[in-house]
Amino acid sequence: MSMAWSTMLLKMGEGMLHTCAIFALTVLFSLPLGIIVMLLRRSRFKPVQWITKIYIAIMRGTPLMLQLLAWYFGPYYLFGASIRGYRFTAIIIGFTMNYAAYFAEIYRGGIEAIPKGQYEASHVLGYSKAQTFFKIILPQLIKTILPSITNEVITLVKDTSLAFALAYNEMFSIAKQIAAKETSFTPFIVAAVFYFVANYVVAFVMERIEKAFDYYK
Amino acid sequence: MILQMKGIEKSFIHKTRGNIQVLKGISLEVDSGEVVSIIGPSGSGKSTLLRCATFLETIDAGEIRYKDEAAVTTNAHGKAEYVKPAQLRRFKQNFGLVFQQFNLFPHYSVIKNIMDAPVHVQKRPKEQAQKEAMELLRKMDLASHADAYPCQLSGGQQQRVAIARALAMHPDILFFDEPTSALDPELTGEVLKVIRQLAEEHMTMVVVTHEMPFARAVSNRVIFMDGGVIVEQGDPEMVFGAPQQERTKQFLRNYQK
Numbered sequence: 001m002s003m004a005w006s007t008m009l010l011k012m013g014e015g016m017l018h019t020c021a022i023f024a025l026t027v028l029f030s031l032p033l034g035i036i037v038m039l040l041r042r043s044r045f046k047p048v049q050w051i052t053k054i055y056i057a058i059m060r061g062t063p064l065m066l067q068l069l070a071w072y073f074g075p076y077y078l079f080g081a082s083i084r085g086y087r088f089t090a091i092i093i094g095f096t097m098n099y100a101a102y103f104a105e106i107y108r109g110g111i112e113a114i115p116k117g118q119y120e121a122s123h124v125l126g127y128s129k130a131q132t133f134f135k136i137i138l139p140q141l142i143k144t145i146l147p148s149i150t151n152e153v154i155t156l157v158k159d160t161s162l163a164f165a166l167a168y169n170e171m172f173s174i175a176k177q178i179a180a181k182e183t184s185f186t187p188f189i190v191a192a193v194f195y196f197v198a199n200y201v202v203a204f205v206m207e208r209i210e211k212a213f214d215y216y217k
Numbered sequence: 218m219i220l221q222m223k224g225i226e227k228s229f230i231h232k233t234r235g236n237i238q239v240l241k242g243i244s245l246e247v248d249s250g251e252v253v254s255i256i257g258p259s260g261s262g263k264s265t266l267l268r269c270a271t272f273l274e275t276i277d278a279g280e281i282r283y284k285d286e287a288a289v290t291t292n293a294h295g296k297a298e299y300v301k302p303a304q305l306r307r308f309k310q311n312f313g314l315v316f317q318q319f320n321l322f323p324h325y326s327v328i329k330n331i332m333d334a335p336v337h338v339q340k341r342p343k344e345q346a347q348k349e350a351m352e353l354l355r356k357m358d359l360a361s362h363a364d365a366y367p368c369q370l371s372g373g374q375q376q377r378v379a380i381a382r383a384l385a386m387h388p389d390i391l392f393f394d395e396p397t398s399a400l401d402p403e404l405t406g407e408v409l410k411v412i413r414q415l416a417e418e419h420m421t422m423v424v425v426t427h428e429m430p431f432a433r434a435v436s437n438r439v440i441f442m443d444g445g446v447i448v449e450q451g452d453p454e455m456v457f458g459a460p461q462q463e464r465t466k467q468f469l470r471n472y473q474k
Contacts, residue, residue: 117320124271124314125334125386126306135337139324216323217368 003182011178012190015171019194021088022160022170026095027153033096034103038111041104052104059101065165068094072166091163095156102152110145111137143213150206154199161195218285219311219390219421220247225269225279227262239265241445242279247390250419254432254453257442258468263425266442267392270423271314272305283311284389310339313383317395319375321367321382327354328363331382339386346385353381357411373404377411384415391415393424429472433457441465 040052059067072090075081114137122132161172171194175187227240239262247253255263268274270281272288276297281289288308292298299305321330331350335341354360357377367375376396383391393412397405409431415422416435426432432439433453440450441462449462460466 115318115320117316117318118322120273121316121320121322123273124309124312125382126309126338127334128306131337135333136322143324216366 003178003184008178008187009190012171012174012187012194015169015174016194018163018168018170019160019172022091022095022163023157023198025092026099026156026160029092029096030099030103033100034107037100037104038107041108042111056101056105059098060105064094064098064159065162067098068162068165070094071097087166087168091166091168095159099152099156103149106145106148106152107141109148110141113144114140139213143210146206146210146213150203150210153202153206157198157202158195161191218246219249219251219283220245220270220423221280221282221285222246222266222270223280223282224291225266225281226277227265227269227274228277239445240269240276243442243445243447245270245423245440245447247421247423249389249421251421251438252416252436253423253438253440254436255423255425255440255442256427256429256432256468257440257448261442262445263442264394267314267394267423267425271312271392272299272309273314275299283308310386311388312390312392313386313388314392314394315376315379315383315396317398319367319372319379319399321375321379323367326364326366327359327370327378330367330378331385334382335385350381350385353384354378356414357381371404372400373407376400376408380408380411380415390421390423393422393426395425395427397426397428429457429469441468443468 037052037056040048041056043049043052068091071094072087075083075086118136118140119132122136127136160170163170164173164176167173172191175191178187179185222243222245225240225243225245226238228236228238231237243262243266245253245266255266257263265274269276276289278291278295278297279289280287280291286308287300288305289297289299300308322333325333328347328350331353332343332346335346335349336343351360351363354363357380359374359377359381362370362374362378367378370378380391380396396412397408400408405428409428412422412424413431413435424432424436436453438450439453439456441448441456441460441464443464449456449460449465456465457469460469
């Protein structure tokens with residue numbers, strides 16, 4: 001390998017920043033968006049429920065890479081619009097829309113797992129709807145869904161590499177470029193170590209959060 | 218008169234069997250200080266009646282009044298009409314409900330289970346609510362468990378916390394929906410003892426129960442329900458000792474077996 005280690009790490013380090021940006025923004029947007037999707041999914045107005053169901057089915061039923069391509073090239077093919085500097089935005093939209101669908105289903109499962117008696121007790125004690133949700137339901141909901149959320153977040157760390165489909169220079173794309181140019185496998189090993197360490201940190205943090213909810217069953 | 222229910226009708230829509238009328242024009246009146254037991258086979262509508270009284274179910278027709286104030290009336294078309302939600306919330310201050318499954322809040326400590334609603338719903342001062350909650354816990358013989366979580370308690374203890382939680386709201390009437398049905402036999406006694414003690418203090422109570430000796434000993438009036446109607450009611454000695462209706466006799470016979 002002719003490229004110096006320091007040069008390679010520097011280039012890949014820059015990619016890592018981009019990877020982290022995709023990861024952080026997706027988590028930031030998709031977790032709350034998932035709540036909205038879940039509420040729409042549980043709407044009593046049937047058409048809203050169906051549309052949300054179809055949306056979730058598409059997000060879960062097609063490859064994320066394809067979705068990213070659709071978000072990026074869609075505006076051009078549909079409207080002939082080419083937006084400058086849209087690449088990163090398309091990636092964030094693609095990831096957020098996809099993960100929100102998964103999170104929505106996790107939230108829904110969590111909500112449905114909460115015994116009806118919790119709502120009834122709150123109702124009889126006179127709690128308002130908002131109080132019931134924020135004081136009684138939400139804390140229990142978070143506890144039940146944390147393990148599933150951890151799974152999704154770990155998958156997201158690895159999924160960020162799909163941004164290479166839009167030729168975005170996140171870490172994995174850069175690793176591929178260097179590997180091709182230098183005919184070396186080393187960049188991939190560096191990438192593997194990065195993902196592994198990142199997920200180790202994610203798992204560690206999530207475990208801490210889960211522990212914080214351990215005081216009751 | 219604390220509670221007046223008149224001509225209560227309630228149907229459920231069943232997936233395969235269509236419309237099922239669970240309550241067929243039931244009327245129930247409860248006076249201050251009265252202890253009323255409701256007995257009857259499962260599916261007779263006992264629990265549904267309590268759930269209607271506590272607004273967990275909406276009735277189709279009939280009238281519900283608390284302390285002579287109407288919460289539900291029937292309009293000219295024979296349909297039940299509830300007061301506005303804000304007013305209905307005020308009506309909830311009249312009663313408490315103890316569930317078969319306790320339904321304590323698992324993420325709250327015992328003391329917080331009891332004092333949270335007084336503080337955050339009734340807006341009472343925290344110190345006062347806490348002091349009162351401790352008194353209730355002492356009364357329930359659970360003072361040493363104030364900081365425990367429900368999952369650390371036995372079923373009987375959890376149910377006593379649930380009773381304390383209901384009492385902390387200062388209800389005029391307390392409903393019990395099969396309070397001992399989810400308990401092991403050896404834990405039933407400690408809960409019944411508490412209810413008996415409340416009866417001695419003249420707490421107004423309506424208890425749906427399968428504990429016949431308890432109903433006989435504690436209540437001022439026993440109601441036997443079957444098929445969505447009140448078949449027979451009266452003094453416990455009369456209903457248990459000399460039932461008039463064939464259906465009542467049959468039910469009590471099956472129970473003694």
